[in-house]
Amino acid sequence: MKTAALFVVAALLVFGVACGGGASCSDAKKTSNDCSVTPTASQRTKPTPVPPNVTARTTLEIKAPLQGETVISPVTVEVASTHLIAAPELNVPNAAHYHVFVDKVPFTAGGMTIPMDEAGVYHFTESTLKLDLPPGHHTIVVALGDNAHIRVPESEAHAVAVEIIVAPPSPTQ
Numbered sequence: 001m002k003t004a005a006l007f008v009v010a011a012l013l014v015f016g017v018a019c020g021g022g023a024s025c026s027d028a029k030k031t032s033n034d035c036s037v038t039p040t041a042s043q044r045t046k047p048t049p050v051p052p053n054v055t056a057r058t059t060l061e062i063k064a065p066l067q068g069e070t071v072i073s074p075v076t077v078e079v080a081s082t083h084l085i086a087a088p089e090l091n092v093p094n095a096a097h098y099h100v101f102v103d104k105v106p107f108t109a110g111g112m113t114i115p116m117d118e119a120g121v122y123h124f125t126e127s128t129l130k131l132d133l134p135p136g137h138h139t140i141v142v143a144l145g146d147n148a149h150i151r152v153p154e155s156e157a158h159a160v161a162v163e164i165i166v167a168p169p170s171p172t173q
Contacts, residue, residue, distance in 0.1 A: 058083040058157035062142055070165045074130045079142050083157055087125045088147045096144040096152055097125045102133065105161075107141050110153035114145045123149070135168040 064078040065071050079098055086095035099114050100122040101107040108114045108121075115121050122129060123145070131140075143159035144152040 057155075058144070058152075060142060060144060060157050060160055062140065062160050062162050065140075065162060065164045067162045068164070069162075070167050072169060073133045073135075073166050075133050075138075075164070075166060077129045077131060077140060077142070079127060079129075081144065081157070083144055083152070085125055088123075088149065091147055096146050096157070097123060098129070099123055099143050099145045099149075099151070100129060100131070101141040101143070102131065103139055104141065105139050107143065107159070108151045110151050110155075112151055114143075114149045114151050116149060133166045135166050137163065137165055139163050
């Protein structure tokens with residue numbers, strides 16, 4: 001009986017943390033964990049996991065561009081995940097595919113349908129995606145979606161984000 005009670009308490013704690021214990025990029029609130037916060041110099045070396053206080057079963061990372069990096073368009077977004085990645089049309093059970101949200105903060109929440117035809121939202125299964133972005137500051141968020149384009153919950157795979165600067169092309173380009 002004590003074991004069952006401990007299990008219930010542990011499950012409630014995990015549920016509380018996963019469902020409301022931390023900020024994520026999809027929160028409309030401005031907090032220190034909000035993806036719209038300007039990165040500090042120490043944060044410019046790697047992607048920022050969102051939210052940092054929940055342990056996910058799957059890893060998802062943005063390998064390029066790096067946080068705070070200045071790049072030239074087209075921008076190559078390179079991603080990696082330990083989740084099974086497959087095209088939705090293959091209908092592989094338990095598979096997911098990548099979704100990139102450009103300047104969409106807040107973006108689609110976990111468990112909700114990711115738009116298929118909205119500007120700034122991209123779906124792909126390869127490890128890289130080239131984006132034509134205008135010069136300026138941009139926020140790139142990567143999240144996983146299932147075969148039906150339902151966003152994978154944060155408890156299963158955190159969304160990750162980087163903020164970059166796209167430089168104008170030089171006169172010789």
